Amino acid sequence: MQLVRAERPLVIGHRGAPGYRPEHTRSAYELAFALGADAVEPDVVATRDGVLVLRHENEISGTTDVAKRPEFAAKRTTREVDGKPLTGWFTEDFTWAELSTMRARERLGAIRQSSSSFNDRYPIIRLRDLFALIDTAADEQRRLIRMVAEFKHASHFDALGLPLDELFAAELEEAGWGRGDERLIMESFEPGLLDRLGARGIRGSRIFLIEATGSPYDLVLADGTRATRYDDFVTEAGLLGLADRVDGVSVDKARLIGEPGAAAGAAAAATDASGAPVDRRAAHLPLVGSALVDAAHSAGLEIFTWTLRPENRFLSKGFRRGTARAAYGDWLGEFTLIVGTGVDGIFVDHPDLGVEARDAVFAASASG
Structure with a gap:
């Protein structure tokens, strides 16, 4: 069967x-x-018995009904995750048989009342279940559908004897995806995990997730306060340095729209003490907006961005409408601005709105 590929x-x-x-x-x-x-x-995390399950974090009090389950009350504990203490219930303290009895809840329920109206209806699912769902949907819709697997807290799970790269390789084989192919994209905030996935011969794009601030936790473990900052990876030199290591980067959307002018495709410039413009490339500063996208492409990297959401709570200030946090603002304006920078992928909570924004940019380009 000939599959239709995405724009x-x-x-x-x-x-x-x-x-x-x-x-x-x-x-x-x-x-x-x-x-x-x-x-x-x-988002991929592990159970105590090495099953990969899909949860936003390994701490599950906000995304399941675990807090209402008296049989699991004794499992509430405090753990250190990526250097920070966290109290709750953790996937690594449960077997899959235990987790499979829980029901999912919408994490952003205060904002997403429509979504949260479905709380406690659906069980947690495993990574292997999603492989099967993708296969079925691709067959039914006769198009290529990809998985973008994000590995959460790899160093944390390594320390527990639950290496996510090893467990993932086994899941791929079990699901009939072999060593991976063009359907597979893998991403992590820890570049060392991406290195290990590549060393295992797993095929598919490897994407380095870049936060708005801070440093990758695996580098903090290795180098302490000298750890390379995320900012250092989005300079021109930093992107060139990544080119032989990963296939792309995925940046917090603030790096694309966080500064006036840069996101609109103007010269990505800062100012010095006198107020004179400073070219970010020449000054080896973190790039923003379309300049960041262009530099990534020049380095041979794809570039994605996250997360596009329509509610005022999540939109940039200039795109909010009214004061209600849950109300939709000018989401189309922000989404099309981001698509217009030339990014290769957008992460969205409402896929239909992402498709509409992409179509709007294409239509404007065709008519212009």
């Missing part, structure tokens, strides 16, 4: 379609496919 940018259903259904549920993923997502993004 660019890829519209990636962030944890499925959590704008409409609780994230990481079968219903959220199936809805994402129906709404036209080119790919879906699962």
Whole structure:
């Protein structure tokens, strides 16, 4: 069967379609496919018995009904995750048999009342379940559907004897995806995990996730306060340095729209003490907006961005409308601005809105 391939940018259903259904549920993923997502993004964490499950974090009090389950009350504990103490319930303290009895909840329920109305209806699912869902949807819709697997807290799980790269390789084989192919994209905030996935011969794009601030935790473990900052990776030299290591980067959307002018495609410039413009490339400063996208492409890297959401709570200030946090603002304005920078993929909580924004940019380009 000849599969239809997606246009660019890829519209990636962030944890499925959590704008409409609780994230990481079968219903959220199936809805994402129906709404036209080119790919879906699962967050991957491990159970005590080495099963990869789909949760936003390994701490699950906000995304499941675990706090209401008296049989699991004794498992509430405090752990250090990526150098910070966190209290709650953790996937690594449960077997899959135990987790499979829980029900999913919408993490952003205060904002997403429509999605949270489906709380406690759907069970947690495993990574292997999503492989099967993708295969089925691709066959039914006769198009290529990708998985963008995000590996959460790799160093943390390594220390527990649950290496995510090893467990993932086994899941690929079990699902019939072999060593991976063009359907597979892998991403992590820890570049060392991406290195290990490549060393295992797993095929598929490897994408380095870049936060707005801070440093990758695996580098903090290795280098302490001297750890390379995320900012250092989005200079021209930093992007060139990544080119032989990964296939792309994925940046917080603040790096594309966080500064006036840069996101609109103007020269990405800062100012010095006298107020004179400073070229970020020449000054080896972090790039922003279309200048960042162009530099990534010049280095041979793809560039994605996350997360595009329509509610005022998540929109940049200039695109908010009114004061209600849950109300939709000028989401189309922000989404099309981001698509217009030339990014290769956008992570969205409402896949249909991502498709609409992409279509609007294409239509404007064709008419212009």
